[in-house]
Amino acid sequence: MATLKELEPKAKEILARERTAYEEKNPKSRAAFERYSRVLPGGVSRTLCYFPPFPCQTVSGEGCFMVDVDGNRRLDLFNCATTLILGHRPPAVIKAVEEQLTRGTAYQTNSGLETVLAEMLVERVASVEQIRFTNSGSEGTMMAIRAARAFTGRAKIAKMEGGYHGSHDCVEISVRPPAGAGGPAERPTPVVGSAGINRSVLNDVIIIPYNNLEAAKQILVAHAAELACVIVEPILGSVGFVPAEREFLIGLREEARRLGLVFILDEVQSFRLDRGGAQKLFGITPDLTCFGKIIGGGFPVGAFGGRRDIMALFNTATGSGTIPHAGTFNANPITMSAGIATMEQLTGSVYARLNGMGDRLRDQLTALGARRQVPMYVSGIGSMFKIHFSEAPIRDYRATLGSSSLMHTALFFFGLNRGIFLSEGGRCCLSLPIGEPEIGMYLAVVEEFLTALAR
Ligand SMILES: Cc1ncc(COP(=O)(O)O)c(C=O)c1O
Structure with missing residues (x-):
């Protein structure tokens, strides 16, 4: 198993490359940000919605996908901070x-x-x-x-x-x-x-x-x-x-x-x-x-x-x-x-489906980390989860201080450029319209990221 210290230089490289790619792919979001920053401090009305160099501007949501002003379509794995359990526009x-x-x-x-x-x-x-x-x-x-x-x-x-x-x-x-x-x-x-x-x-x-x-x-x-x-x-x-x-x-x-x-x-x-x-x-x-x-x-x-x-x-x-x-x-x-x-x-079977999907996903992510030799602790319960790039299990706030936020941010931009929207801090949750193809799409992106990290 590699250590975080060994992996972070590579994560830094990936982050720089992915951030540049994000800037290139999102010119309209950048222009929108420049405009709304004149009237909204930091360009947002919720601190959590900002990320540097500029957040993308969403124009629509449908089911488990969101489309931004540059036409990028992304799987929404944050669902307005866990709100949209039925996805967009049920x-x-x-x-x-x-x-x-x-x-x-x-x-x-x-x-x-x-x-x-x-x-x-x-x-x-x-x-x-x-x-x-x-x-x-x-x-x-x-x-x-x-x-x-x-x-x-x-x-x-x-x-x-x-x-x-x-x-x-x-x-x-x-x-x-x-x-x-x-x-x-x-x-x-x-x-x-x-x-x-x-x-x-x-x-x-x-x-x-x-x-x-x-x-x-x-x-x-x-x-x-x-x-x-x-x-x-x-x-x-x-x-x-x-x-x-x-x-x-x-x-x-x-x-x-x-x-x-x-x-x-x-x-x-x-x-x-x-x-x-x-x-x-x-x-x-x-x-x-x-x-x-x-x-x-x-x-x-x-x-x-x-x-x-x-x-x-x-x-x-x-x-x-x-x-x-x-x-x-x-x-x-x-x-x-x-x-x-x-x-x-929201019937009992809906919760069972969402929670079962979350349980399987946590297992799959943990197995991926082990296979790629990247120190990962996958926390969560039911339909909520997060990959902590951490060498130790996470049971409380203090334990998170030893995890790598650089690696989260690199994964966040890696996902943004490949059709996945996570939260910048790495927290994720599922919505009802998500099915096996979307889970497969997410796992493939995480695997690609872990492979690039360990390369
Ligand atoms: C556990 C918990 N309590 C309270 C709040 C505050 O809710 P709101 O953002 O609607 O004010 C949040 C928001 O994320 C939350 O997660």
Whole structure:
């Protein structure tokens, strides 16, 4: 097996060559970028959408493919950051949205559609008795945390090192702390995610190492008197689809119960794993759950829900509601109609198909790495996966610091020039229209890349 150190010079060469080829093949995207950079800082409205030298501009999506302004057609293996579980423009969703468009796009009252989508989610997710919709996953986690604070009367939150829960201040802590900045691995210190987040927020956030139950318990016990909640993803998304180990998640849930903390499961991404969410797969019952992505059928969405006694904090009808929850476009009928049509498609056999395809793919990628003698660890669960160019297994955020981001970037451009769209960080997910030919196409490109690396 080659070492990363031995392979990186070759990866650098490949990256330089592929980036140049990308620039040559995408002149219209470059021109578009120059134009929109004048009015949009960095040319985008989402940091994740930028990559140097310029991102390609998408003009359409169909099924599992996207077409850019230069006419390049690529297999979409990121699906708007896991959102498009049915792929681009699924006919049933488009039909539902078109019908709703003829009736209106935003009302000041319940459209009836939000009741239907809420009923569907409550029926699917055993722990969710009541739910509220938002416009993004970030707002969902923000409101869930606010509810936990109000319910317990305590101020602090515990989150995982490497955990991502959106863009509000108290969760933008220790998402990707630079190497050496986060203190001891067993007892991480909180690190602000960027300028503009008040350092005072650090006082309210306790950091837990993922997949380390003993350390997590000690930290929770030490801070229990001031903690409102613990918030956790069943699979660390931003770190590169690193799943929780079952004992860790179950143990954390139990410890939160024992200490009287609200246990919030962030299923914004993991809800694509099972009809009942990752909580069904892991066999846990959170107090609150956050949703986003797939439940809006490709339109802006988020939600939070769970125990009736906690959700009662929002119930202004009975007078028990003490937390106002605003949002002009919350539960707008376009999103709701797309969400309902999506949920209708998502039967047990659809999840089984997607998850089975993911399991096989992870095995095939691992075998490829071994055959080509490239150190690769393929993480993920169900339809989400990532190749970590790493000499060690990846169980938590710290482990990713030893992997090669240069090799990811080289693979990303290699893919772009051969009809595959990954995320630049290497995270991938599958959508329903993907079949064996597309999987074969992706594997062939990865194999070609690994062969070029080892040459
Ligand atoms: C686990 C998790 N929580 C919350 C969010 C925030 O959702 P949104 O981007 O819709 O605000 C994301 C987004 O990627 C996420 O992956």
